[in-house]
Amino acid sequence: MLNQRSKYLQIAFNRSLDEVKGMIAMLPVSEKIIIEAGTPLIKQYGKSGITALKDWWEEKLQKPGYIVADLKCMDRGTTEVQAVAEAGASAATCLGLAPIETINEFIRECEKAGIDSMVDMMNVEFPFEILQKLKKLPTVVVLHRGVDENEKNREKQIPLDQIHRIKGTYGKVLISVAGGETTREVVRTFFNDSDIAVIWRSFYEAPKNTAQLAQDFLKLVK
Amino acid sequence: MQLQNNKNKFNPFSLVIIVLFIAFSINPIFGGVLIVAIIFFLVKNPKSLTTYFSNYLQMTSKLQENLTENNSDIFKELNTNTQPIIPANIFNVLSKKVRLEKRKKYLHIALNSTLEEAGDIISQLPVSDRILIEAGTPLIKIYGTEAISRIKALAPAGTYIVADNKCTDLAAREVEMMANAGANASTCLGVAPIETIDSFIEECQKFNIDSMVDMMNVENALSVLKKLKKLPDVVMLHRGVDETEFSAEKQIPFYQIKQIKGNYDVLVAVAGGDTIREAQRAIFNDADIVVVWKNFYQSSNDTAKLAESFLQEIK
Numbered sequence: 001m002l003n004q005r006s007k008y009l010q011i012a013f014n015r016s017l018d019e020v021k022g023m024i025a026m027l028p029v030s031e032k033i034i035i036e037a038g039t040p041l042i043k044q045y046g047k048s049g050i051t052a053l054k055d056w057w058e059e060k061l062q063k064p065g066y067i068v069a070d071l072k073c074m075d076r077g078t079t080e081v082q083a084v085a086e087a088g089a090s091a092a093t094c095l096g097l098a099p100i101e102t103i104n105e106f107i108r109e110c111e112k113a114g115i116d117s118m119v120d121m122m123n124v125e126f127p128f129e130i131l132q133k134l135k136k137l138p139t140v141v142v143l144h145r146g147v148d149e150n151e152k153n154r155e156k157q158i159p160l161d162q163i164h165r166i167k168g169t170y171g172k173v174l175i176s177v178a179g180g181e182t183t184r185e186v187v188r189t190f191f192n193d194s195d196i197a198v199i200w201r202s203f204y205e206a207p208k209n210t211a212q213l214a215q216d217f218l219k220l221v222k
Numbered sequence: 223m224q225l226q227n228n229k230n231k232f233n234p235f236s237l238v239i240i241v242l243f244i245a246f247s248i249n250p251i252f253g254g255v256l257i258v259a260i261i262f263f264l265v266k267n268p269k270s271l272t273t274y275f276s277n278y279l280q281m282t283s284k285l286q287e288n289l290t291e292n293n294s295d296i297f298k299e300l301n302t303n304t305q306p307i308i309p310a311n312i313f314n315v316l317s318k319k320v321r322l323e324k325r326k327k328y329l330h331i332a333l334n335s336t337l338e339e340a341g342d343i344i345s346q347l348p349v350s351d352r353i354l355i356e357a358g359t360p361l362i363k364i365y366g367t368e369a370i371s372r373i374k375a376l377a378p379a380g381t382y383i384v385a386d387n388k389c390t391d392l393a394a395r396e397v398e399m400m401a402n403a404g405a406n407a408s409t410c411l412g413v414a415p416i417e418t419i420d421s422f423i424e425e426c427q428k429f430n431i432d433s434m435v436d437m438m439n440v441e442n443a444l445s446v447l448k449k450l451k452k453l454p455d456v457v458m459l460h461r462g463v464d465e466t467e468f469s470a471e472k473q474i475p476f477y478q479i480k481q482i483k484g485n486y487d488v489l490v491a492v493a494g495g496d497t498i499r500e501a502q503r504a505i506f507n508d509a510d511i512v513v514v515w516k517n518f519y520q521s522s523n524d525t526a527k528l529a530e531s532f533l534q535e536i537k
Binding site: 014038039040042043044045046047048049071072074075076077079080083084095097098099101102104105122123146147148149151152 | 334
């Protein structure tokens with residue numbers, strides 16, 4: 001499971017499995033890198049996609065790695081969590097936009113299955129309001145800008161100022177920030193006290209650069 | 223047994239061939255004219271051909287089931303290994319054009335458990351163009367796009383297939399995937415960023431499939447619709463399963479149906495519970511599509527009954 005003190009780089013994979021295999025091979029070996037099976041990848045390949053990622057990453061690391069299944073669960077938390085836990089994921093995501101009942105059920109089911117729960121706050125204006133309503137806290141809160149949003153509407157920003165507030169109020173949760181792509185942006189999110197930085201675009205367009213970024217990152221957090 | 227029954231049934235295709243034969247024996251020119259007429263008729267009404275083939279496909283799938291019941295092990299293996307995708311794929315071209323019509327009332331059946339059970343349910347359903355079959359979100363997330371192509375293969379050819387992918391981001395990629403897998407419609411969440419819904423609707427039009435916006439956990443569907451650049455084909459009013467289980471006092475906002483239909487030219491789908499009376503209530507409140515799932519999720523026994531009484535009672 002995730003260590004509270006450590007910083008992590010999460011890399012999201014959304015392409016076809018053949019390409020993903022090559023990309024994973026390019027990554028540096030480190031436990032601080034988290035592999036994410038993106039939503040489109042899960043919807044295309046299902047459980048088998050997650051298992052494939054897990055196997056490749058395990059082969060590379062020579063021990064079980066950390067795999068996030070980006071389920072973006074909206075309903076029927078139970079069924080979906082059980083399925084991805086079976087497939088070998090170490091964490092699953094749920095939408096902060098989902099009904100509170102679903103998020104509660106999702107977090108409970110994650111604990112039961114022994115995996116980490118992540119709540120994705122995409123398009124949620126005040127993540128606080130949602131955290132307050134929950135019976136139990138998730139392991140990780142993801143602050144997130146959607147890709148479609150990013151492309152069409154540049155003035156919206158990731159609310160980095162929220163990180164401190166959430167951590168101040170709920171000490172235990174880890175914060176993950178999705179959206180930054182360059183080394184500078186990743187540094188900025190860590191500077192603002194986030195625990196996990198999620199990247200995907202640069203990897204999508206130039207896998208080699210991201211391998212470089214991953215190496216830079218590892219040097220930085222040592 | 224099944225095979226014989228089917229042979230005794232009235233078969234339009236063999237009748238056409240016999241008539242052609244007689245026409246040719248009377249006068250070859252007359253026969254030629256008749257062939258041209260038949261081709262013309264088929265081009266004008268491609269659906270008549272589809273129903274014929276759907277009957278045929280159902281017959282073959284029933285036959286396969288009978289075989290599996292009799293000698294279990296070998297045929298089970300055969301069943302899992304050889305997917306009957308090939309015959310259905312031929313009709314992908316035809317059925318991609320199937321879109322919803324404004325004046326009809328539809329029954330939308332969501333399949334959420336496993337592909338085996340999905341096959342079981344589909345085989346019991348009556349054949350009708352007013353029945354939509356949905357590959358539910360859990361199915362898509364567990365089996366991937368294969369779930370859609372498998373369901374499409376299991377269902378009678380030309381059946382309208384909905385991919386409930388509940389898109390929240392990267393709309394372009396997801397719509398493309400679902401359309402290529404053979405879906406006739408794809409869903410997007412109403413709570414997703416407006417940019418995503420806009421690009422989702424645009425992509426759906428590009429791939430010639432229907433766009434459905436799922437208003438789950440949206441308080442006021444109208445305020446979302448107002449912000450969109452283009453309208454979706456279907457607006458879905460929806461209560462989540464988890465919500466329904468844990469807080470029963472929340473209700474489907476039936477009054478919103480008239481509001482939406484009064485202001486916008488869209489079809490409205492409602493998750494209508496699991497009895498025929500609830501379905502009737504939704505239709506009475508002016509919904510165009512009734513979504514049912516609970517019954518189907520638990521057992522496939524009452525499936526055919528509900529579907530049949532829906533077809534009979536709601537025209």
